[in-house]
Amino acid sequence: DAGITQSPRHKVTETGTPVTLRCHQTENHRYMYWYRQDPGHGLRLIHYSYGVKDTDKGEVSDGYSVSRSKTEDFLLTLESATSSQTSVYFCAISPGRSSNTEAFFGQGTRLTVV
Amino acid sequence: GQNIDQPTEMTATEGAIVQINCTYQTSGFNGLFWYQQHAGEAPTFLSYNVLDGLEEKGRFSSFLSRSKGYSYLLLKELQMKDSASYLCAVPNTGFQKLVFGTGTRLLVSP
Numbered sequence: 001d002a003g004i005t006q007s008p009r010h011k012v013t014e015t016g017t018p019v020t021l022r023c024h025q026t027e028n029h030r031y032m033y034w035y036r037q038d039p040g041h042g043l044r045l046i047h048y049s050y051g052v053k054d055t056d057k058g059e060v061s062d063g064y065s066v067s068r069s070k071t072e073d074f075l076l077t078l079e080s081a082t083s084s085q086t087s088v089y090f091c092a093i094s095p096g097r098s099s100n101t102e103a104f105f106g107q108g109t110r111l112t113v114v
Numbered sequence: 115g116q117n118i119d120q121p122t123e124m125t126a127t128e129g130a131i132v133q134i135n136c137t138y139q140t141s142g143f144n145g146l147f148w149y150q151q152h153a154g155e156a157p158t159f160l161s162y163n164v165l166d167g168l169e170e171k172g173r174f175s176s177f178l179s180r181s182k183g184y185s186y187l188l189l190k191e192l193q194m195k196d197s198a199s200y201l202c203a204v205p206n207t208g209f210q211k212l213v214f215g216t217g218t219r220l221l222v223s224p
Contacts, residue, residue: 033211042201042216043157058211090156092212102147103212105156 003027006091006106013113019078021109023091025071031094032074033058033103034066036087043090049074081113116140118215120202125221126192134187134218136202147212148176148187149201157201160187189220197222 003026013019023032034046035058045058047066055066063085065077078085091106117139126132138146145164149157163169163178163185175188187200199217206213 035214040216043203043212043214045206045211045213048211059213102159102162105158107156108154 004091004093004104004106006089006109008109009107010110011112013081013111015082015113016080019081019111021076021089021091021111023074023076023093023106025074025093027093027095027104028071029093029095029104030071031096032068033092033094034064034074034076035090035092036060036085037090037108038087046076046089078111081111083113085111086113087111116204116206116213118202118204118213120200120215120218122216123219123221125223128192128194128222128224130192131188131190132192132220134189134200134220136185136187136215138183138185138202138204138215140183140204143180144205146176146178146185147203147205148185149203149214151199151201151217153198160200192222194222194224196220 005024007022033048035043037043044060046060046064047058049055049068067075089109092103094101094103119137147162148160150160151157161176163176168175168177173190178185199219201217202215203212
C-alpha cells in the first residue's frame with residue numbers, strides 16, 4: 001500500500017472556525033491532490049500540487065487554501081468553515097505527470113461542520 | 115470540459131456476471147480509469163484503458179471504445195466482497211487531474 005496518511009480521520013467543528021487537514025506521504029511522489037466526496041457528486045478536485053510551493057486550483061476551490069512546504073506534506077485549510085463544507089476529504093498522490101499513472105488515495109477525513 | 119455518466123446503483127447475485135457502463139465526453143482523451151471503493155474506505159485502482167478493446171485482469175475486465183465515448187467494467191464470478199462503488203474517471207489536461215463520475219454502487223446478494 002502507498003504510504004499516505006491523512007489526519008485527523010474525523011473532525012467536528014463549528015461554523016466560522018478555521019480547520020486544517022493534513023496529508024502526509026512517504027513515497028516521495030511529486031503530485032498531490034485534495035478531493036472532496038459528496039453523495040450525488042462523486043469525487044471533486046479542490047486543489048492540487050505539482051511540487052513544493054507549486055499549487056493550483058481544482059474545480060471546487062472556493063473557501064479552501066492549500067500549502068506544500070515539504071514534498072511529504074500537503075495541507076488543506078478551510079479558512080472559515082461552513083455547513084456546505086461538510087464532506088469526506090480524500091488526499092491522493094501520484095508519481096508522474098503522464099496520464100497513465102494511477103493515483104493512490106488516503107483513507108479520508110470525515111469533516112462535519114455544525 | 116469533461117462529463118461522465120454511470121448508473122447510480124446495480125444489483126447482482128453471487129457467482130453471476132455484471133457489466134457496469136460509463137459514458138464520457140471530453141475535450142481531449144488521455145485514457146480512462148476504473149477505481150473500486152468499499153464503503154468508508156479509500157478508492158483503489160482497478161484498471162486503465164487508453165486504446166480500444168478489452169483488457170482482462172483476473173475476474174475483472176475493462177473495455178474501451180474511444181469513438182463511442184464508452185467504457186465498461188465487467189466483473190465475473192461475483193463474490194460478496196465485490197459489493198462496492200465503482201468509479202469511472204478520466205484525466206483532465208495535464209498533471210493527471212482525475213475527473214470522476216458519481217460512481218455505481220454494486221450490491222451483490224447471496
